[in-house]
Amino acid sequence: MLELFPDTARIDVGELSLGGMRASGLAGQFGTPLYVYCEATLRGRAREIRAAVPDALVFYGSKAFPNVAVLRLMADEGIGADVSTLGELALARAAGIEGEQLVVHGNAKADEELRAAAESGATVVLDGDEAERAATAGVRRVLVRVTLGVEADTHEAIRTGHHGSKFGLPPDHALRTVEAALALDLEVAGLHIHVGSQLADTSGHLETIDLLARFAVRCRAELGWTPELVNVGGGFGIRHVLEEREAPLGELAAEVAEAVARSWGEHGLAAPRLMLEPGRALVGQAGVTLYRVLNVKRLDGVTWVAVDGGISDNPRPELYGARYTALSASRADQPATETVSIAGLHCESGDVLIDDVSLPPPRPGDLLAVPATGAYTLAMSSNYNATPRPAAVLVAGGEARVVRRRETLDDLLALEVW
Numbered sequence: 291m292l293e294l295f296p297d298t299a300r301i302d303v304g305e306l307s308l309g310g311m312r313a314s315g316l317a318g319q320f321g322t323p324l325y326v327y328c329e330a331t332l333r334g335r336a337r338e339i340r341a342a343v344p345d346a347l348v349f350y351g352s353k354a355f356p357n358v359a360v361l362r363l364m365a366d367e368g369i370g371a372d373v374s375t376l377g378e379l380a381l382a383r384a385a386g387i388e389g390e391q392l393v394v395h396g397n398a399k400a401d402e403e404l405r406a407a408a409e410s411g412a413t414v415v416l417d418g419d420e421a422e423r424a425a426t427a428g429v430r431r432v433l434v435r436v437t438l439g440v441e442a443d444t445h446e447a448i449r450t451g452h453h454g455s456k457f458g459l460p461p462d463h464a465l466r467t468v469e470a471a472l473a474l475d476l477e478v479a480g481l482h483i484h485v486g487s488q489l490a491d492t493s494g495h496l497e498t499i500d501l502l503a504r505f506a507v508r509c510r511a512e513l514g515w516t517p518e519l520v521n522v523g524g525g526f527g528i529r530h531v532l533e534e535r536e537a538p539l540g541e542l543a544a545e546v547a548e549a550v551a552r553s554w555g556e557h558g559l560a561a562p563r564l565m566l567e568p569g570r571a572l573v574g575q576a577g578v579t580l581y582r583v584l585n586v587k588r589l590d591g592v593t594w595v596a597v598d599g600g601i602s603d604n605p606r607p608e609l610y611g612a613r614y615t616a617l618s619a620s621r622a623d624q625p626a627t628e629t630v631s632i633a634g635l636h637c638e639s640g641d642v643l644i645d646d647v648s649l650p651p652p653r654p655g656d657l658l659a660v661p662a663t664g665a666y667t668l669a670m671s672s673n674y675n676a677t678p679r680p681a682a683v684l685v686a687g688g689e690a691r692v693v694r695r696r697e698t699l700d701d702l703l704a705l706e707v708w
């Protein structure tokens with residue numbers, strides 16, 4: 291199962307190591323739960339997509355893990371940032387990302403957010419009748435987000451390009467928005483689509499790209515305007531469990547780039563510049579969560595292994611039925627002879643991280659490693675049950691550095707007023 295882990299994962303003398311750091315050392319030094327990110331894997335995925343689509347502009351979908359150190363690392367690899375809140379914008383700017391390296395999204399943007407976007411020189415993706423507010427805020431360059439009615443093959447909560455989605459504008463409305471933005475003298479640089487997330491193939495992208503080319507033809511005919519940029523969003527999936535299909539980022543991105551060039555050519559349009567916004571595919575596999583086993587209960591029919599985290603640091607299993615697997619990090623070479631369920635510590639029966647996984651007979655104190663947890667975990671974490679959020683560390687070459695410190699009880703108390 292090491293293929294689900296970061297590229298530097300090894301089993302050394304029975305123990306998992308990441309970036310040259312032993313799991314027990316990381317847990318001892320930084321505590322658990324701990325989010326461990328592998329720098330080599332982050333850089334590896336960034337280079338993979340840049341090499342596959344060298345002419346495209348790539349933006350990290352920072353909602354997957356909005357973190358200044360990771361944003362800086364991406365910027366270092368020539369990757370900008372896609373942000374969708376004032377907070378994500380602040381983190382990206384703290385990482386030194388500004389101007390054309392920034393794309394600002396949101397289906398509900400406050401004036402304050404539009405002003406901050408304008409100040410940063412970002413490209414703003416219009417998603418509603420907000421052209422005038424954007425222009426008043428000082429925004430110069432915009433894209434228009436279009437929804438073309440494609441049902442991507444993924445969980446409904448992360449499907450975004452279908453009819454009835456809260457995101458984007460159906461063609462007639464999008465056309466009116468392009469027209470309104472042009473009338474306001476905004477630089478309408480192009481169009482945006484995002485089909486959905488955790489897609490194992492590009493069928494949803496390809497269907498949408500063809501419809502988008504048809505929409506571009508309509509824009510040319512009715513408005514005399516053609517998009518110079520086409521932002522195809524993110525959505526490239528990763529493998530969380532061995533049964534899931536592999537989705538090699540470089541191949542998927544190249545297929546999308548070819549599809550844009552082909553569809554635009556077939557419709558007699560000049561090839562636009564491609565923009566991509568992968569989130570999960572850049573950071574998902576780079577991240578591993580380390581949990582400490584607190585309790586083992588062997589009940590009729592199920593062995594419950596309760597760990598020191600749960601839905602507060604990873605709500606995806608409860609939200610989407612997301613599947614994960616786990617490895618006994620401290621006894622990685624022992625035969626996995628017992629089938630167990632991994633429970634979180636929270637007061638919810640649904641707080642089950644993994645339904646069914648085989649481990650060496652578990653005991654309290656064991657260290658468990660859950661791979662492919664770099665995306666939409668800490669990013670979606672909460673303080674449920676007044677639980678401080680875990681730390682995140684970046685590992686490389688036998689060293690680890692904290693990139694997000696662990697919250698403390700004092701942090702929680704600091705928000706209380708009495």
Ligand SMILES: Cc1ncc(COP(=O)(O)O)c(C=O)c1O
Nearest residue numbers: 351484487524525567568569570
């Ligand atoms: C507009 C937009 N771009 C990019 C992304 C990143 O998606 P993913 O993490 O699936 O690549 C999302 C995710 O929801 C999004 O809404």
